[in-house]
Amino acid sequence: MKDLFLLNRDVTYLNFGSFGACPKEIFDDYIKWQYLLESDPVQFITVDGIDHLKKSAISLAKYINCNYQDLVFVSNPTYAVNLLAKNISLSLNDEVLSTNLEYGALDRTWNYYCKKQGAKYVAQPISLPIASKEQFIEEFWKGFSENTKVVFISQITSTTGLILPVKEICEEAKKRGLITIVDGAHVPGHINLDLSKLKADFYTGACHKWMMTPKGCSFLYAKPEFQHMLEPLIISWGYESDNPSSSKFFDYHQFNGTRDFSAFLTVPKAVEFMNKHDWKSISSRCKSSLLNQAPKLFDLLNVEPLAPLTNEFFGQLCSVEINTNFPEKLKQLLFEKHKIEIPIMLQGHKKYIRISYQAFNEIRDTEYLIYSLKDIASTTRLLTI
Ligand SMILES: Cc1ncc(COP(=O)(O)O)c(C=O)c1O
Structure with a gap:
């Protein structure tokens, strides 16, 4: 599905939420x-x-x-x-x-x-x-x-x-x-x-x-x-x-x-x-995929979901609290070293890493994110897991 978009293919794009991304046809x-x-x-x-x-x-x-x-x-x-x-x-x-x-x-x-x-x-x-x-x-x-x-x-x-x-x-x-x-x-x-x-x-x-x-x-x-x-x-x-x-x-x-x-x-x-590509089905596939994938991140970061893990509270976005004192640097490293586009944001005094799931995202994107976070935690002081 990534071919439908203009996105850089070298980047694992897990931040559709911030600014969307426009398919070529549109x-x-x-x-x-x-x-x-x-x-x-x-x-x-x-x-x-x-x-x-x-x-x-x-x-x-x-x-x-x-x-x-x-x-x-x-x-x-x-x-x-x-x-x-x-x-x-x-x-x-x-x-x-x-x-x-x-x-x-x-x-x-x-x-x-x-x-x-x-x-x-x-x-x-x-x-x-x-x-x-x-x-x-x-x-x-x-x-x-x-x-x-x-x-x-x-x-x-x-x-x-x-x-x-x-x-x-x-x-x-x-x-x-x-x-x-x-x-x-x-x-x-x-x-x-x-x-x-x-x-x-x-x-x-x-x-x-x-x-x-x-x-x-x-x-x-x-x-x-x-x-x-x-x-x-x-x-x-x-x-x-x-x-x-x-x-x-x-x-x-x-x-x-x-x-x-x-x-x-x-x-x-x-x-x-959206009609032509049956985006409603794509969107529900993304939603269930996210519900299945998110627990891997909760386990890695040792936290609970921010609400009951159902589609009543979660769509194609899922934020996970993350233990870092350097959210900007961590985000930067994820992008520069691992080519992952994902936001790490502050709400109050807590920090959250937010995954977006869109048509082109696959299970291996979450797996690669987990692999990269483990790598950063073991080689830098930016992240404690
Ligand atoms: C909940 C919410 N409201 C408003 C906005 C503002 O969007 P914009 O910058 O397009 O005005 C955003 C942007 O991400 C948002 O997440």
Whole structure:
């Protein structure tokens, strides 16, 4: 399957999670759009491109089950969360309830905007390993107070690679009258996403990770009744455009001035690619393979899984706590000496090595990782096992 991708064949690629990787067929489609753009930039950017964007939004909306008019393309989930955090007006002492398992950059975003408004970002501590969904939910709501106004939570966490029960959290949040924002950066193309069932007020997802589009293709979904709250991050021609043929939500957030939006247009090709190769079956094969392979790493590193080892909590990512005082150096050595691309990340004071399993990964990749970790532990002081 690696031949379908543009990845360097000399590298054992166990980090699909960070930035995905674009198959050649989808990348060719991207270049096709770029050629078309440059063949007549005026027509493409001001006339035809808008039609192409609509077709792409319709394809994406079908894939994640929502109305295409309720989503806009953005460059990445960070952009989407910045847009939300800037727009949701919080009063003095209001609280945004989250977990201590969120993506670090977005912790910064919320801390920044909360501080500006005298509000508080509550990163509710979650005990690891998570014993059950019920335990997670109970711990999460311990962070609730009468000042809580917003819930912000990842559907799949970054460093710890865990699937969280966001549907249940959103349902309870609604009963408590809160605004819900779900960070689904890792979700589309990875686990099933049905926005009509999830019922988050706002949802952002990356297409450039597990849906395998080129970089810079992501979306922000907003329930119709919340769209009016959102001023654009960039004020350009779309602002107060009063365009009768499109919605204010689309005009405000889609028109940021001159830019190459070809990546947004590759969604239909990505969906076609996934259907053609029966990616659902490939993804489930990866998920069961990961569940089978992960215990070898738990044994090597002498740790427990971060949650019950089932597909309720694990998809194609699995993070394993690792005992190193030199995470950066260890990662570097794994790459330079062993040609393994794998992240070693910090969450709180703990370090985790995170495996991603994608179509092209094989059992021997895990075995080679284990062999390499043993080699490093026996020849350097970077790792204790
Ligand atoms: C949980 C989570 N949220 C948000 C992001 C941000 O993605 P981006 O840099 O594409 O905005 C990531 C990136 O890996 C992530 O893991």
